[in-house]
Amino acid sequence: MKIFNSPQVLQQELLEAKKCGKRIGFVPTMGYLHAGHLSLMRIAKDKTDILVASIFVNPMQFGPSEDLESYPRDFKSDEVLCEKEGVDYIFYPNNDDMYPSGYSTYVDELVLSKVLCGAKRPGHFRGVVTVVTKLFNIVLPDVAVFGQKDAQQVRIIQQLVRDLNFPVEVVIGPIVREADGLAMSSRNSHLTKEDRNKALVIYQSLLLAKLLIEDGRDVSSVKSAILEKLGYVTGLSVDYVEIRNYDTLEEAESFESVILIAVAVKVGKVRLIDNIIVWN
Amino acid sequence: MKIFNSPQVLQQELLEAKKCGKRIGFVPTMGYLHAGHLSLMRIAKDKTDILVASIFVNPMQFGPSEDLESYPRDFKSDEVLCEKEGVDYIFYPNNDDMYPSGYSTYVDELVLSKVLCGAKRPGHFRGVVTVVTKLFNIVLPDVAVFGQKDAQQVRIIQQLVRDLNFPVEVVIGPIVREADGLAMSSRNSHLTKEDRNKALVIYQSLLLAKLLIEDGRDVSSVKSAILEKLGYVTGLSVDYVEIRNYDTLEEAESFESVILIAVAVKVGKVRLIDNIIVWN
Numbered sequence: 001m002k003i004f005n006s007p008q009v010l011q012q013e014l015l016e017a018k019k020c021g022k023r024i025g026f027v028p029t030m031g032y033l034h035a036g037h038l039s040l041m042r043i044a045k046d047k048t049d050i051l052v053a054s055i056f057v058n059p060m061q062f063g064p065s066e067d068l069e070s071y072p073r074d075f076k077s078d079e080v081l082c083e084k085e086g087v088d089y090i091f092y093p094n095n096d097d098m099y100p101s102g103y104s105t106y107v108d109e110l111v112l113s114k115v116l117c118g119a120k121r122p123g124h125f126r127g128v129v130t131v132v133t134k135l136f137n138i139v140l141p142d143v144a145v146f147g148q149k150d151a152q153q154v155r156i157i158q159q160l161v162r163d164l165n166f167p168v169e170v171v172i173g174p175i176v177r178e179a180d181g182l183a184m185s186s187r188n189s190h191l192t193k194e195d196r197n198k199a200l201v202i203y204q205s206l207l208l209a210k211l212l213i214e215d216g217r218d219v220s221s222v223k224s225a226i227l228e229k230l231g232y233v234t235g236l237s238v239d240y241v242e243i244r245n246y247d248t249l250e251e252a253e254s255f256e257s258v259i260l261i262a263v264a265v266k267v268g269k270v271r272l273i274d275n276i277i278v279w280n
Numbered sequence: 281m282k283i284f285n286s287p288q289v290l291q292q293e294l295l296e297a298k299k300c301g302k303r304i305g306f307v308p309t310m311g312y313l314h315a316g317h318l319s320l321m322r323i324a325k326d327k328t329d330i331l332v333a334s335i336f337v338n339p340m341q342f343g344p345s346e347d348l349e350s351y352p353r354d355f356k357s358d359e360v361l362c363e364k365e366g367v368d369y370i371f372y373p374n375n376d377d378m379y380p381s382g383y384s385t386y387v388d389e390l391v392l393s394k395v396l397c398g399a400k401r402p403g404h405f406r407g408v409v410t411v412v413t414k415l416f417n418i419v420l421p422d423v424a425v426f427g428q429k430d431a432q433q434v435r436i437i438q439q440l441v442r443d444l445n446f447p448v449e450v451v452i453g454p455i456v457r458e459a460d461g462l463a464m465s466s467r468n469s470h471l472t473k474e475d476r477n478k479a480l481v482i483y484q485s486l487l488l489a490k491l492l493i494e495d496g497r498d499v500s501s502v503k504s505a506i507l508e509k510l511g512y513v514t515g516l517s518v519d520y521v522e523i524r525n526y527d528t529l530e531e532a533e534s535f536e537s538v539i540l541i542a543v544a545v546k547v548g549k550v551r552l553i554d555n556i557i558v559w560n
Contacts, residue, residue: 138445
């Protein structure tokens, strides 16, 4: 396993590998790796010859009042985990490698990124699609694997790839959960024991939604039921509960197409998201 | 020579070629090819194994009141000229191939594109960098050649490549001029005989500027001299005369760095641009 800080040096190495017909798999991360990330690495490794993981807490996707500074980091542990998963190259740039002085180019998705987390975090998805564009150009992946945990992000990256014609297959890895159902997230490490317990209601409310849909309830009553269940827990504030068409991210009027049910809540100071996709 | 309309089919073909180690040269154009374009093709051909030219009048880079509809087109002639220059693949998409229904992703350069033509043509360079990003991803060039005629465009594309980490070498081809000095442009075909004659003053004013710089004049007196010379010709309206640092596109205060002297004028209904770069 090799570790690269320089975009240019890694890109040269990977250009050479591609000339020899090697297929490149890529898992972009912000580090502080957990079982969710590792599951994505396994998916990428199965499909390709060379596995690249990036570890970069991208400042462009954090708002001024967000948790950039406190975002958890542990490169030594990440390195050990990557080695175990058979990662060939870790890309671990610093901010100046990615955004040198005079940087002035941005990529924007203007429809899907305006709702859900995009409405709450202006500029967030601009940061995401800009850094993913850069990472794709540096790593030149044949296959890139993203976690369904960030469902809107995945949908926007599918759009980025389609609209800008990246020669990249985007694969979505399922959400990996703790034994008690909490979706794995680097941010979980910031939860107090008590808040971690409260956070369990998030997935429970999504499971309830699934049952109610199977029971034939309509969109507004399912949404109310989720909000009600979340409302029982004190110290938890709802950012949004949304039931949307997965393809357009427009509000769903029925459960007839593929539906994304997405929840964002704050538990203490920690913002957590979770979702289920319902195929009908 | 093969002609492709489909981005996906061309991209597949070029991905295969790259796997065999072939180097790809690329000249993006809006068609109605003239000796300027052909000179760029020769530069690209000398440096690579496969020569790709695109012919696409990109609607995204035209403003609502600009000349998209009347922009000159002649694919049959372009095809003959490409064949003569040894082009291997022509990429000739239609608007729906490039911007399918639901298209929503844009690339923007936010500093260099705000001045000169960018100030006069809002949205123009967003269209340029977006389409060039798409073309780079479809054609996957090792070398892309752009004409110095569009000096600001070249500078912005250099920035795009640097900022977004495209593995592409950008080469600048010198301006090709008619025998009487008029810079070659597809739009020249719209000039009446009389207006074509008036347009000669553009390059003459740039040559005068060069003489005055050699003579030690300062920036403001050189600029005044250009404006004065252009002002002698009736029926010609100046859009801008600018003396800028080539790297930053900021207004130059002296002639000590690399300087771009750029002129945009309207002759009749036709907007023409020209420039010289002064190396000191």
